[in-house]
Amino acid sequence: MRSFVLPALLGAIGGVSAQAGAWGQCGGLSYTGPTSCISGWTCVYLNDWFSHCEPASSTSSSASTSSSATSTTVTTTSTTTSSSTTSPTGGSTFATVDGLRFSIDGSTKYVAGTNAYWLPFLTNNDDVDSVFDHLQQTGLKVLRTWGFNDVNTVPGSGTVYFQFHDASTGTTTINTGTNGLQRLDYVVSAAEKYGIKLIIPFVNNWNDYGGMNAYVTAYGGTKTGWYTNSEIQSVYRAYIAAVVARYRDSPAILAWELGNEPRCQGCSTDVIYNWATEISAYIKSLDPNHMVTTGEEGMGLTTGSDGSYPYTTYEGSDFSRNIAIPDIDFGTFHLYTTDWGVTDNSWGNGWVEAHAAVCEAAGKPCLFEEYGIKNDHCTDELEWQATSLATTGMAGDLFWQYGQTLSTGDSPNDQYTIYYGTDDWTCAVVDHVSQI
Numbered sequence: 001m002r003s004f005v006l007p008a009l010l011g012a013i014g015g016v017s018a019q020a021g022a023w024g025q026c027g028g029l030s031y032t033g034p035t036s037c038i039s040g041w042t043c044v045y046l047n048d049w050f051s052h053c054e055p056a057s058s059t060s061s062s063a064s065t066s067s068s069a070t071s072t073t074v075t076t077t078s079t080t081t082s083s084s085t086t087s088p089t090g091g092s093t094f095a096t097v098d099g100l101r102f103s104i105d106g107s108t109k110y111v112a113g114t115n116a117y118w119l120p121f122l123t124n125n126d127d128v129d130s131v132f133d134h135l136q137q138t139g140l141k142v143l144r145t146w147g148f149n150d151v152n153t154v155p156g157s158g159t160v161y162f163q164f165h166d167a168s169t170g171t172t173t174i175n176t177g178t179n180g181l182q183r184l185d186y187v188v189s190a191a192e193k194y195g196i197k198l199i200i201p202f203v204n205n206w207n208d209y210g211g212m213n214a215y216v217t218a219y220g221g222t223k224t225g226w227y228t229n230s231e232i233q234s235v236y237r238a239y240i241a242a243v244v245a246r247y248r249d250s251p252a253i254l255a256w257e258l259g260n261e262p263r264c265q266g267c268s269t270d271v272i273y274n275w276a277t278e279i280s281a282y283i284k285s286l287d288p289n290h291m292v293t294t295g296e297e298g299m300g301l302t303t304g305s306d307g308s309y310p311y312t313t314y315e316g317s318d319f320s321r322n323i324a325i326p327d328i329d330f331g332t333f334h335l336y337t338t339d340w341g342v343t344d345n346s347w348g349n350g351w352v353e354a355h356a357a358v359c360e361a362a363g364k365p366c367l368f369e370e371y372g373i374k375n376d377h378c379t380d381e382l383e384w385q386a387t388s389l390a391t392t393g394m395a396g397d398l399f400w401q402y403g404q405t406l407s408t409g410d411s412p413n414d415q416y417t418i419y420y421g422t423d424d425w426t427c428a429v430v431d432h433v434s435q436i
Contacts, residue, residue, distance in 0.1 A: 034075075074172045074238040094289045095197055095254045097329050100365050101395045102254070104141060104197060110389060111396035112433050113142030113197075115370060117209075118412055120145060120184040121160045127406045128186055132194035134404060134420050139433040142254055143191065144369065144398055147184060147200035147243055150210025152217050163210070163239060165218035172218065172235045174242050181246065188252050197254035199369075199398075200247075201295045202240050205261045212259075224264050224316075227275040240279075241286055248287040255291035255329065256283050262296055264316030269300060272316050273325070280327035291329035293367070294322055298333025304354030308347075310340050319355065323362045330395065331359045334370035335384065345373060345380035349387040356393030365395030372400040372416035378427040385432050399428065 019038045026035050026043035037043050098108040114135070122128055135143060149162040160183050164173040176182065184200075191198050204211035212226040215236070221229045240256075247253055258279050264271045280292045297310075300318040305311040323331040333355045335348050342348075352368060359366035368388045373381050381399070388394045403410065403417035411417070418424050 074174060074235055094251055095291065097291065097365055100360060100363075100393050102330075102365060104254070105195065110394065110436050111141045112429075112436055113140050113144070113396065113398040114402040114429075115144045115398055115400045116402040116411070117144075117146045119143070120147070120187045121149065122406065123158065123160065123179075123183070124407050125186055125190075127408075128190050129193075130406075131402070131404060132190045132196055135196055135402075136194045138420075138429060139436075140196075140429070142197050142199065142396065142398060143402075144199040144201075144257075145187060146204070146209060146260070147257075148203050148209060148211075148239075148260075150203075150214035152210070152214055163214075165210075165214050165235075167218045170218060172238075174239060176242075181243070184243075185246065188247050188250055191252035192250060196252065198252055199255050199257055199293070200243070200253065201257035201260045202243065203236060203259040205259060205263050224267055224271075227262075227264060227267075227271050237279075237282060240283060244283065244286045248289065253290045255293050256287070257293050257295040257332075258283075259295050261334065262294065262317070263299075265314065267316035269313050269316055269318040269321065272296075273318065273321055276322055276328065277325050280325055284327045292327055293330050293332050294328060295332055295369070296322060297370075298331070298351075298355050301354055301358065303358050304350055306350075308340075308342065310342070310351065320358050320362075323359060323364055328364075330365040330367055331355065331362070332367050332369040334400075335368070336370075336372065338374060346383065348380065348384045352384060352387045352394070353391055356388075356391040358393075360393035366393050367395055368397035370398065370400040374415040377418050377424040381428055382432070385428075386435075389432075389435060 019034050019036050026037055027045065035043065093105060095102055095104045097103070101108050102111060104111065116131060119128060119131060132143075147162075149160060150165060151161045151163070152165055152167055154164055155161055158179065160179050162175055162180055162184070164175060166172070174181070188198065203215075207213050212223055215229075215232045216223060216226060219229065219231050219235070221232065226232055244256065258276055262272055262276075276294050280294075283292050296317055296319065297315075298317075298319050299310050299315050300313040301311050301320065303320070319331065319333065322328065333351070335351055337343075337345050337348055348371070355366050355368075368384075371381065371384055373379075385397060388397045399418060400416050401412075401414070401418070403413060403419040404421075405411075405419075410419070413419075418428055
């Protein structure tokens with residue numbers, strides 16, 4: 001939708017420290033930061049792009065690789081030196097593709113889910129548990145939530161952020177502290193506990209929570225040039241490597257997502273296609289066990305096209321071409337008729353069917369990843385759900401977005417929100433799950 005180092009090192013945020021902190025990067029191509037770790041930690045080679053510090057007692061070998069090809073520096077800060085990575089529990093297995101559907105915990109069928117982008121930014125663990133408990137009770141199996149939160153200014157105490165891109169020094173710091181990736185750690189561990197699968201995107205096309213423009217602010221260039229800027233892509237890859245390393249053994253991850261609604265307005269479709277090809281292969285080199293998808297809206301489609309804006313390649317995307325990328329496991333598409341200038345909501349049924357046809361031809365599942373109509377959840381939205389459920393090629397749908405009352409009040413309401421326990425929840429969620 002559009003719209004770990006010691007405390008003494010925190011003062012050097014954004015800069016190069018003498019030693020990398022716990023779980024911090026300590027080597028990799030285009031990396032020029034510290035190549036040794038704090039006491040008790042060892043630099044472990046994961047791939048040519050990324051080595052990081054792991055507890056010395058749990059490692060048997062180490063390596064560091066660095067290059068001075070660029071001046072980019074990525075460091076890691078934290079408020080603890082203990083590991084918070086997750087591990088498989090309860091006999092859960094990695095989700096996979098099974099024909100045109102997903103195989104999740106031994107079951108292959110159409111799945112229903114939702115989006116709650118804000119979940120990793122909560123600081124109350126009970127609130128996080130409550131969300132997953134409600135999803136489990138309702139039968140929603142998949143949750144998509146943000147794996148990014150980029151800032152150009154370090155926020156005040158208690159505010160969660162994942163990366164600090166410092167424009168004054170041209171450096172980036174990955175925050176793995178208690179107000180950083182440890183919040184995402186808790187979301188992943190809770191998903192494991194409640195048997196929910198997560199889709200986690202690494203960057204936002206939009207400016208919410210920093211997005212691509214947070215990188216551009218620190219490193220220069222343009223928004224459309226983000227995909228081909230070598231310095232920015234090096235920082236982006238380092239962040240991917242840091243996140244994937246934390247959860248590559250977790251069965252709670254359904255899929256890694258390149259970004260939320262990647263666009264390159266006016267660009268050749270080669271730009272996003274080439275970027276998606278390279279990054280999906282990079283993620284698979286880090287983690288061959290989890291699926292990878294693009295997070296795109298499904299624009300740029302000739303099948304079923306009526307020539308309207310969403311079917312064009314104006315935003316630089318070619319859905320049919322992107323889904324054919326070898327390391328992309330399934331296709332994603334979104335649907336917001338009002339935002340796209342479509343006045344007839346029934347148009348959405350053809351949009352679903354057109355994408356399903358392309359996915360079927362590619363032999364890969366389609367996920368109806370975001371959809372909604374403002375303040376009206378029990379009419380046309382239900383038709384879209386029914387069309388998706390009945391169409392070959394469709395593997396599931398995730399409505400935008402989930403809502404409930406938290407300890408701090410109601411979760412974000414963007415007029416698309418469907419709140420747990422309401423009449424809209426019954427008609428748009430409970431009834432839909434019962435039909436699967």
